[in-house]
Amino acid sequence: MPSGPTRTRVRIVHQSLLTQEFLVVDTETNGKAGDACELTEVGAVLVGGGELHDRWETLCAVHAPLSRGVQRLTGITQAMVDAAPAAETTLPELAELLEDRVLVAHSASFDVRVLRQAFDRAGLDWPDPPTLCTVAMARRLHPLARQRKLALLAGSLGIDVEVSHRALADAETCARVFCALFPKLCANAITVADAVALLRPARPRRARAGRTDGGATLQGVRRRAPAMGHLPDAPGVYVFRNEAGQPLYVGKSVSLRRRAAAHFAPSSTDGDWSARVESVDHVETRSELGALLEEQRLIGELLPPGNVRDKHRDRFVYLRCRFDIAFPVLEVAPEPAPGHAVNVGPLASRAGALELVEQLNSLFGLRHCGRSLPRRPHPSAYGQMGRCASPCLGDLDPNAYRRKLDEALALFTRRDTVGGVPASTHPLLRHVDEQMRRAAAAERYERAAWLRRRRARLEELLAALGEDVAAAHARPRLVLASHRGVRGWDAFWLVGGRVADHGPLDDVQDGVARTVRALRDTGPGTVPHLAPADVGRQRIAETWLRGRVVPTLELDPEPARRRIAAFLRAHGVPEPPADGVGAPDARRGAPAPPLSPRGRTAAR
Incomplete structure (x- = not known):
């Protein structure tokens, strides 16, 4: 029979989530790594029934002096920790608070490691409670929140954050995030054990960067190279097959013979398919681009187990607009959009493409929010500044918005000419020039000056994005x-x-x-x-x-x-x-x- 903390843990994990109490904990440290890391402050908030109850906090004395950067970040001064009690006198009280409760923290692995190290230094037994992490909860139950830092995650849930980097304040914020996600957690898990299993990180087999053979290895297996004398020293695609003729791996190269033989060189990394290769086929092309396209086609058709999905490892992105919603938005993505859409690119900088989207949205009054249109009783900040048509109010004609969108997209879909020669100035810059002339004619000189500054920035931006910024x-x-x-x-x-x-x-x-x-x-x-x-x-x-x-x-x-x-x-x-x-x-x-x-x- 288990005893002590282990027996307590077994009893807790079988408790219902609805009746279980949770202790939300946050720690502050001296900012150092490894054994040099010392606990400076602990804050805890008791949560039960989806509500916040008791609070507890303490400062802890440290042996090494605090750096100025840590003091500025946390607001915990050297004088405060010098006057604080030793961890040996405060941590037993925290251990009592954790008894029969589940520990909750934001990035819980860090806080558990810090607390376990502090308990060990104080000569105390770590209670080892079941642990839930609010980062894992957000990833599993609130996937639309792309930023999972505590303050940003809280903001996405409508929770105000006034103080950061103090243990009790962060513990309260974490507790409110936990309460906001708690109903979704209860809908997916019944007991504490179910919740721990639900939030456990998946650890799939990961391929090494740059490899397309799945990353698995077979150590000690002798690899016998198939006959490759028929492969030419030319661009193309090769396909390794097993004894039954089934495809194992598809690759491309500008020299088929050398690249295929390299898989069986003594210095090459073992792949789980290489020991089963019996033959190799090939398709010869006349260019590297032809080989790239043929490789992509064959991987999609043959689905060889040695190839994993290719990830884009370059900097190029697309500015795209999909027409499958009433009020389409401009967005930036690493590849063109399928379906009925306009794709501008490829563009050489993601940051530049995002700035170009902001510029176009402000110039033409387009939506700045995402594809899901929120409904608001009042205009957003962009709407109040006159930089958004505010379809979120529900009273805007989609056709009127579409005319504005078409006007913006036309700057990237038409190829203007002057005397039969393509114009050297981008249509977007000529559009801003026309707006400046109209503003000056109407004696709106402040707007004209604003447009002049914007034009200068747009000219720099278009030059940085690539050769021809067009659909x-x-x-x-x-x-x-x-x-x-x-x-x-x-x-x-x-x-x-x-x-x-x-x-x-x-x-x-x-x-x-x-x-x-x-x-x-x-x-x-x-x-x-x-x-x-x-x-x-x-x-x-x-x-x-x-x-x-x-x-x-x-x-x-x-x-x-x-x-x-x-x-x-x-x-x-x-x-x-x-x-x-x-x-x-x-x-x-x-x-x-x-x-x-x-x-x-x-x-x-």
């Missing part, structure tokens, strides 16, 4: 890409905000026909409806092209067939054979037959 569908184009040492081109048709077509380009006639077909399927100037499967391909293509100089033919306005043919000829694309029958497989870089889920690539 993805507003610049249809044909792009040619190749890799050093490879004959021929991969062609990419970026039309309608998506990769409408891509692949090796055989001859001029093939390129003209595919261009006409891409423009017919998705004409220039239309707002796209991006399928979810196209989102990843569009982002891969646009981010790869950023900063690279490649042959490009603009397709808006739609060029004549002879102009398309002239562009292709100028970059060495061959004419079709006179008899109409070619032998493209004889050229290096010709496309390999498509891979099936189980079969191998046919002989070339």
